[in-house]
Amino acid sequence: MNFMASIKDPEKKDEPSWWFVFRKDELLMKQEDEEISLPQLKDLSEIGIKPLRVQYLGVLDEKNCYSAEISADADESLEGMSFRGLRSLLGVIDDELFGLAGRAFQVMDWDRSHQYCGRCGTRTETKEGERAKVCPNCGLVSYPRLSPAIIVAVVKNGKILLAHSGRFKTKLYSVLAGFVETGETFEECVQREVKEEVNIEVKNIRYFGSQPWPFPNSVMIGFTAEYAGGEIKVDGQEILEADWFGIDKLPEMLPGKWSIARKLIDWFIQSQNKKN
Numbered sequence: 019m020n021f022m023a024s025i026k027d028p029e030k031k032d033e034p035s036w037w038f039v040f041r042k043d044e045l046l047m048k049q050e051d052e053e054i055s056l057p058q059l060k061d062l063s064e065i066g067i068k069p070l071r072v073q074y075l076g077v078l079d080e081k082n083c084y085s086a087e088i089s090a091d092a093d094e095s096l097e098g099m100s101f102r103g104l105r106s107l108l109g110v111i112d113d114e115l116f117g118l119a120g121r122a123f124q125v126m127d128w129d130r131s132h133q134y135c136g137r138c139g140t141r142t143e144t145k146e147g148e149r150a151k152v153c154p155n156c157g158l159v160s161y162p163r164l165s166p167a168i169i170v171a172v173v174k175n176g177k178i179l180l181a182h183s184g185r186f187k188t189k190l191y192s193v194l195a196g197f198v199e200t201g202e203t204f205e206e207c208v209q210r211e212v213k214e215e216v217n218i219e220v221k222n223i224r225y226f227g228s229q230p231w232p233f234p235n236s237v238m239i240g241f242t243a244e245y246a247g248g249e250i251k252v253d254g255q256e257i258l259e260a261d262w263f264g265i266d267k268l269p270e271m272l273p274g275k276w277s278i279a280r281k282l283i284d285w286f287i288q289s290q291n292k293k294n
């Protein structure tokens with residue numbers, strides 16, 4: 019898949035386009051037997067949908083892509099189609115297509131949340147040449163918002179620090195994560211989060227990779243780090259249990275393959291296998 023982001027709608031409608039249609043936070047998907055796919059349409063009127071707003075996203079494999087929002091109370095029952103929670107599509111549809119759905123969601127969510135200026139309350143206008151809204155009264159420019167969060171694999175003597183959070187519905191264990199605060203570097207955030215959540219100090223913080231996380235507008239920035247001091251003491255709020263795990267005794271439930279959390283855990287497993 020090859021995606022080129024753009025804000026300039028070519029308005030060429032003779033070929034079908036990819037449509038990311040959201041009702042509240044759910045995405046419209048086509049369903050044929052067990053197979054789910056993204057609808058390809060020349061226009062939403064083809065299936066009788068009247069969108070509240072539409073945003074152009076760019077070109078995916080020579081097809082235009084749009085995100086659209088329909089009314090939250092729209093009772094659309096469309097034959098062979100259904101609305102699905104975005105998160106439920108993780109690992110179900112192709113990773114790249116999911117990435118694009120996440121992008122579509124964030125653009126739609128930003129669009130619906132910035133209809134009025136956050137400073138003076140005037141109706142905003144689309145800014146020329148940029149994915150931005152501008153207030154015609156006070157000039158405030160609003161871009162799609164991103165809330166960065168760090169995620170970190172801490173290693174001590176061939177063991178990885180994994181924790182169980184009260185947010186997890188199952189007995190899942192994962193690496194630690196948390197939102198970056200205003201004025202903080204990513205490295206400071208890594209140190210603060212690990213200290214706050216499990217009372218551990220870390221050193222040798224190294225960048226690992228990143229993953230957009232559209233729930234609703236985050237991006238995960240992954241790091242690896244080494245243990246520097248402290249005994250595990252969970253905060254009892256965010257984290258309920260935490261421990262050091264060797265590769266021979268990893269928890270049964272780990273995050274899904276598509277997640278950066280799992281990629282960090284897999285990195286640890288590979289690094290230990292290389293040593294042995």
Ligand SMILES: [Zn+2]
Pocket residue numbers: 135136137138139140153154155156157158
């Ligand atoms: Zn304003």
